[in-house]
Amino acid sequence: MNAPVKGAAARAEGGAPYGGIEAEDQGFLELDLMALYRTLRKRLGVIMGVTVGLTALVMVVVLQQTPLYTAEAQILLDRQKMQVTDMQAVMSGLSPDSATVDSEVEILRSRTLAARVIETLDLVQDPEFNGALREPSMLRWLDPRVWIGTALSLIEAEPLPQSEDVRARAELNGVINSVLGRLTVTRQRLTYVINISFVSENPAKAARIANSLADLYILDQLEAKFDATRQANDWLSRRLAELRQQVQDSERAVEIYRTEEGLESSAAGVTVSEQQLSELNAQLILARTSLAEAEAKYSRAQQIRRSGGTIESMADVVQSTTISQLRQKQAELARELANLASKYGPRHPEIVNAEAQRRDIERQIGSEINRIVGSLENNVSVAQTRVGALEDSLREIRGEAGTGNQAMIQLRELEREAAANRAVYESFLNRFKETSQQQDFQTPDSRVISAATPPVNPSHPRKALSLALALVLSGMLGVGLAFLLEHLDNGLQTGRDVEQALGLPHLVSLPATPAEKGADGKVMSPQDYLLVKPLSAFSESLRSLRSALQLSNVDNPPTVILFTSALPNEGKTTTSAGFARAAAASGLKVALVDCDLRHPSVHKAFGLKRPEAGLVELLAERLDLAQVLIRDPKSELDILPIATGTANPPDVLGSTQMRLLLDRLKADYDLVVLDSAPVLPVSDSRVLSRIADETVFVVRWNETPKDAAQAAIRELRLYDANIAGAVLAVVDTAAQAKYGYGDGGYYYGKYSRYYVN
Known part of the structure; x- marks a missing residue:
């Protein structure tokens, strides 16, 4: 549970509090596969929930959808023309270039041709294409366009009454839009073959509409040629009458002039x-x-x-x-x-x-x-x-x-x-x-090479494909949401997170104690759990913390140890009380001093009543030390509580009497533990950090915001505090095993049998 201690080295090097942040920024430059794995493992529940939920929703929608069938016909733009005569046609055939083929594709998609198909097959009376004839369905509300149309109808003013012709045109336009929405016309690669696909709820209807569109397209070509030829004949007829009159007038002028001028010609054609x-x-x-x-x-x-x-x-x-x-x-x-x-x-x-x-x-x-x-x-x-x-x-x-x-x-x-x-x-x-x-002999430029036949299997919805896509897309969404939550997650979960974010050594991860009842039938406090379960992971973590603090300075082990945190309710008092009771249980003479003059809570941690005299009275020299010390009823731990507050806590804690008290306690005890107020709300802990041998910064697992912890560390460093490292408190060991690959907690399941919890 503990990590190598390097607090002294960090202080000797003047380690910046944001050194870990810089390392984290540099980590973004490289792809950390293990970090990705940790994130996915950590947010596995979110990923599985999103994947299963969305996939189930998609499948419900797919199963409720009406099956659609796609029929396909093929048209060939015929370059080979039957030449019965050597006469030039009025309307030339289609050129074989790509632009011409693409133009014919657009003609097949035109609203005019769709209107002819609708008129031929009377699709205006078909509820599949005419929404006014369909019965309302709940699935229609899955279409965002229905929501938008409904909202616009509510926002807009009462529409003016429309004539029958206007309503008929609007209805026809709606049917045309519906037909074109079901129609797909594509060119088959670089050939002269055009595919016509139509989707319908009825397979026979899909084939009938596709074939009708192909036939009407070819008929439209013939009609265009007939019209062009007829218009050419009409124009030529009118033009011939004009030219005939011109020829007669010009020849008459020649004869009249020859006669008037006496220029009669002989049989040989000369005058x-x-x-x-x-x-x-x-x-x-x-x-x-x-x-x-x-x-x-x-x-x-x-x-x-x-x-x-x-x-x-x-x-x-x-x-x-x-x-x-x-x-x-x-x-x-x-x-x-x-x-x-x-x-x-x-x-x-x-x-x-x-x-x-x-x-x-x-x-x-x-x-x-x-x-x-x-x-x-x-x-x-x-x-x-x-x-x-x-x-x-x-x-x-x-x-x-x-x-x-x-x-x-x-x-x-x-x-x-x-x-x-x-x-x-x-x-x-x-x-x-x-x-x-x-005029009586015209051939189309296209011909049907493959007529549409009623399909056997529906083309939509494709249940297997929809399921696969739903799984993939929902999984991707779940993974994206997991990384988003991870990015928005401002807590600290592993020792690596502590070191990277705070630039402090990770001293120990202190697991949360289970909610077990004691002999009195009440849930045991962490301090009582420590005594009842001396071989538990919680107890071992506290012993590891004491060893880490002793190794932080081998030549001069710290005696006065200050416990603080960035914000309230982060496990600071529980950690300091448990640390002090564990040290006392190991045979050391330990004193636990409650230095939180604003919200004292040490006596509550041990189940004691609020005393009548405490630290303030001792520093005021109204009482002797022996009069204010309270012996822990379950260990050899001496507790110096707080009975009353004071108007100037920082002045009291930074006073000469406080220094003298700590010197006396250092002389009488092997270990002096100070439980102080949070760093950010007040300056009490900052003042105490200057007179303590080491400061232990407590971070609550997955709850303490990174920026708050970083701000607290920055404040402590401004007071030249000797920060031994950080303790990750109230750790959910089962959840941490998912988060910290490479961290000690990741392997908790493998070595948990060494504990008796």
């Missing part, structure tokens, strides 16, 4: 002026070619004549039929002359006649050549005249064409505008025909 200009250009080119050819021929003939050459080699001469015939006659006549010359002489009439014919033929050839040359000259003149006429006509036509160019520019502008209007009209007409065909 008359352009066609005439083109033809004249072609004729002028041919005429100039003919002129050049005629001039070349005529120039060649002139050149041959000037050079004295024969002109008969020219192509026109060679090609002349007349000259060919004359040359043929000339050849025949030459053969004839040759025959005649062989027969006749030059004067022969036939020869003369033949010569005359030859000369006539040559004259004819010459005349024909001259005619051909003259014809070449005439051809040149004709060609020149024709070229000039064509050039005049061309200039005239070009003048007319230049005048019509400005009109042609405007005409082409009108034609381009008409062509553009025609192209737009044809494009819209084609698109209108495509959308008209699509």
